[in-house]
Amino acid sequence: MTAIVFAGPTISAEEVLSLLNATVLPPAGQGDIYRAARQGASVIGLIDGYFEGVPSVWHKEILWALEQGIAVFGSASMGALRAAELSAFGMVGIGDIYEAYAAGEICDDDEVAVLHSPAELGFAPLSEPMVSIRATVARAVADAVLEADQAAELLRTAKQLFYHDRTWEQILAGLADASWLGKFSAWLETGRVDAKREDAQMMLIRMAAFQATEGKAVSIPPEKVERSLAWQGLVQRIEAEAYSLPDADLQVLDELRLEPVRFGEFRIRAAARCLALENARRKGLRPDRQEILEQLSRHRETLQLFRSRDLQQWLAENGLTADGYEALLGETALAGTAVNTLGKQLDLHLLAELRQAGAYAQLKSRAISKSQRLAELDQRGSDQPEQDRLRWVVWYFETRLQRGTPEDLGEYAAGIGLRDLDEFYALIRREFMYHQKDKTQSAPQSRDQAGHIR
Incomplete structure (x- = not known):
């Protein structure tokens, strides 16, 4: 199964590939899910996506991918947001952040937003996502590092900051007078939680299991996407890009x-x-x-x-x-x-092409000549036993076609429009018999012998 994953500041491409056999693309913008689907993805994982300065992933393109039978997973960041909005239609959400959005415990886009470096520097995160701040504070409470009221004050201070400015340095600077700050700061060095990365890892593991079983992500029948003017415009723009x-x-x-x-x-x-x-x-x-x-x-x-x-x-x-x-x-x-x-649907069209190219009559003449020759041989009792199949194969490929024998004869037979190997053996047996000079000439024992057959 062909997997495509959109990732950036949440998790590195190297880590994605350590967990899943996939093509890793940068954070998704509008049209990128549609592009991935058109390029042959059978499963798509959405982790990171643009939302400021670049149009965001459109819900309808995810629905269109689902309509095509493509499994779409979402987690951690933009993927968690879109999965919470589209899980009823078949998108699969994974992780605590998705669950929090789906349950209405959080609803703001800024909960997962981060400032990050450009692609050339690997989309390194330059701020702290609010969801990771929440997870870190929850762990501090569980470890008895923070009291409930202290945790609430810390979260309130972090939430008031613009997401660009949410760093632990900035957050702690706003709590400089808190008596508990020293204890928390010391604990933070090892206690910090990267909630988005953990959820992304969980999704990738689930996707790998899905790949291994080639199963269905959900049993919800996909809904047909309305081909609105806006949708047609997106499709036309992307198709124009693809064919430029x-x-x-x-x-x-x-x-x-x-x-x-x-x-x-x-x-x-x-x-x-x-x-x-x-x-x-x-x-x-x-x-x-x-x-x-x-x-x-x-x-x-x-x-x-x-x-x-x-x-x-x-x-x-x-x-x-x-x-x-x-x-x-x-x-x-x-x-x-x-x-x-x-299969056989192609035969009528093959004949039409042969007639138009002027090649039909010559092949028909050879077929008649072969039938007559084989009829004469049958009347004289000439035949070849089944155990000569290997010799026919060697003669046909190495002498008749002057090429090596394919490793997979079944695939070769299918490639020339035959149903199975029995049809292929019958075909080359007739050709071999047609090339015999008299009834005593048998299938070749080696390439040298085969080389004398005409």
């Missing part, structure tokens, strides 16, 4: 357009890829790591990129990073998986 291209790529396409036949061929291939990926996303299909590695192996073999420096040069020439290359291959694998699910 750098000038260098636009110039490449202009060069291709000067060759109309070649442009037409690539345009059809691009359309097929686009539709296959849309189909894959609708069905919730995901390429696994092995499929991507096989795509990598085939691609490097096709382009003769055997040496690392050759691959690096190719990536540079094609404007790709290593991650971009992996994403490209992942989409290729996903598109192939989606096409395989079409």
